[in-house]
Amino acid sequence: MSAILEMQGITKVFPGVKALDNVNLEVEEGEIHALVGENGAGKSTLMNVLSGVYPHGSYDGVIRFKGEECRFSGIADSEEKGISIIHQELALVPLMSIAENIFLGNERASGGVIDWRETYRRTEGLLARVGLKESPRTLVTDLGLGKQQLVEIAKALSKEVKLLILDEPTSSLNERDSEALLQLLLELKRGGMSAILISHKLNEVVKVADTITVLRDGSTVSTIDCAGGEISEDRIIRDMVGRSMSDRYPKREPRINGVVMEVKDWTVFHPLHVDRKVVNGVNFNVRAGEIVGIAGLMGAGRTELAMSIFGRAYGNSISGEIWLHGKKIDNSTVHRTLSQGICYVTEDRKGYGLILDDTIRHNVPLANLPGIANGVVIDNPRELAVAQDYRAKLRIKTPSVGQKAINLSGGNQQKVVLAKWLFAGPEVLILDEPTRGIDVGAKFEIYSIINDLADAGKGIVMISSEMPELLGMCDRIYVMSEGRFVGELPAADASQEKIMAMILRSGS
Structure with a gap:
């Protein structure tokens, strides 16, 4: 194989910070090349240099694509060459159709008039390539996150992409949608397309990557050829963090006391579709010093439950009771809920957390x-x-x-x-996807903070789409499906298989 991309000696400096220091990256034609590293290692900065977000002249070094030196002044220049980037935060317009989104800025038009027949015809072909059966006229807002990711890939394919860059494409997806996306990536590779995959999910990296480049502190640490045999996640972690991590989850001896919060018969309706019940008669409790997990697939109602408890920040026609230290509380507003010691760490730190x-x-x-x-x-x-x-x-x-x-x-x-x-000063802390999009080293630090809070007697409710995280951190796990709690497991008895079996049985 020959190299489709060569980045040599890339150095990028921001005021007071050298984000990239003489980084080298080479991607072969028809390969999936994974780019891994801790948060702040320079992965996204490097891809922003490649895609023209940081134009030529704002960095040092050379980019060659298909043997030709490139000096991109913006994203349009890189897309014209066949380079397309899909960011972690999707760039779709929710209230426009799939077809409108795919060809936004690249309209099928003649004489200034959009040819809708051609637009829909081409959209149907692109959707078939990515495995979507939806109508081109379907609004993006009516799609789940997994299908929205596939629309983003279809949009890239519409521009005759030769090198597809995916930045944390599965961070918001459940296991089923993640697996479907990875299989699509392998299928596109078989069709000759090259890809750069940025991901903190090392099990996915090991599954699909032909080559892995590790960045640390803005520099290239290693490039690993996966053709020589199975690559261990521990090997990658050692290069990422500069040390071995024998245990992904910090040790803790639980010291659990009485019930600090109890939720009774909690029911929530959708804020717009007022006849749709998104949380259905949920009962649970969390004790002081305990970490309680809530497992479930995307759309199970976990975030809706958490937000509705926190000052009724989500939902309509909410009923049920919240008890704190044996007393019924008023959680009718965020301020009142917060003043009584219940806090909520949102899954969307950029949109709602900061x-x-x-x-x-x-x-x-x-x-x-x-x-x-x-x-x-x-x-x-x-x-x-x-x-x-x-x-x-x-x-x-x-x-x-x-x-x-x-x-x-x-x-x-x-x-x-x-x-x-x-x-x-919370008594109960609800954590919604607390490590989403975070590297393995930073995850360990977040886990240690969570353990310290539990050791200090706080009640912790932890929502996560990563089952190993729940199994590694929690003392008890509730299983949620279609708005209801369908099971409860002590940590000692819990497994991914048991959790999935509870979810599947609930739908039968």
């Missing part, structure tokens, strides 16, 4: 402004001290608390979100 364009210093105290105020006036020295204290406690990697949240890696952004809620 003010990205503001500093760590200003983000950390947001959930407890009275804690840094004299009356109605912010005490600036106190605000600074709180932010610096949590920066040290949670080991947030940043030059200073004056750094904007948008400039932090995913793992460090998540630590800032945790700091915000910890400063609010």
Whole structure:
């Protein structure tokens, strides 16, 4: 095989930070090349250089595509050559149809008039290639996340892509949708397409990659040829973090006491489709010092349950009761729920968890402004001290608390979100996908923080789509399917097979 892409000596500097330091990457024609590394290692920066987000002249080094030196001034230039990138946050317009999204900016038109017959015909062919049977007229908002990812790939195929870059494509998908996407990637490879896969899910990387390049602290650490035999995840982790990690989950001896929160007969209807029940008569409890997991497939109602408990932030016609330390509480607003000691760490840290364009210093105290105020006036020295204290406690990697949240890696952004809620002094902390899009080293640090909170007597509710994470962290696991709790397992008896069996039986 010959190289379709060569990136040589790529160096990219931001004010005060060298994000890439003499990075080299070579991708062969017709291969899946995985790019792995901790958050902040430089993976996305490197791909932004390749795709023209950072134009030629803003970095040092050389890019060659199909043997030709390229100096991209924007995304349109790289797409014209056949390079297409699909970001972790999908770039689809929800209230437009599949066909409109696929050809947005690349319309099938004649004389300034869109040829809808040709648009729908071509869309049908593209959807067939990615395994979707939906009508081209279907609105994107009516698709699940897995199908939206496939629409993004169809959109890339419409531009005759030769090198497809996927940035964390399965981070929001359940296991079934993730497997379908990986199989599609292998099928496209058999058709001659090359791909760069960025992923923190090392089991998926090992399954599909022909070559793996590891970045650490902005530099190329190793390039691993997978043709020589099975590559262990431990080998990759050692290169990523610079040390061996014999255990993915920190050890903990649970010290569990009485019930701190109990949810009784909790029912929630969809906010728009008012006759659709998304949470159906759920009962559960969490004890002090306990980590309780909620397992389920995408769409089971886990996030809807969590958000509705937290100040009824989601849903319509909500009924049921929340009890805290044996007393029924009023959770009718977020403020009232928060004041009684229940906090919720959203799965969408960028959309709902942080003010990205503001500093760590200003983000950390947001959930407890009275804690840094004299009356109605912010005490600036106190605000600074709180932010610096949590920066040290949670080991947030940043030059200073004056750094904007948008400039932090995913793992460090998540630590800032945790700091915000910890400063609010929770009795119960609901964690929704707390390690989504975070590398294995940062995950271990987040897990350690969660364990410390449990050891301090907090009640922890942990929602995760990664079953090994629930099995490795939780003391008990509830299983949710189609808005109902269909099973409960102590950690000692739980397994992926038992959880899946409960979900499948519930649908029969």
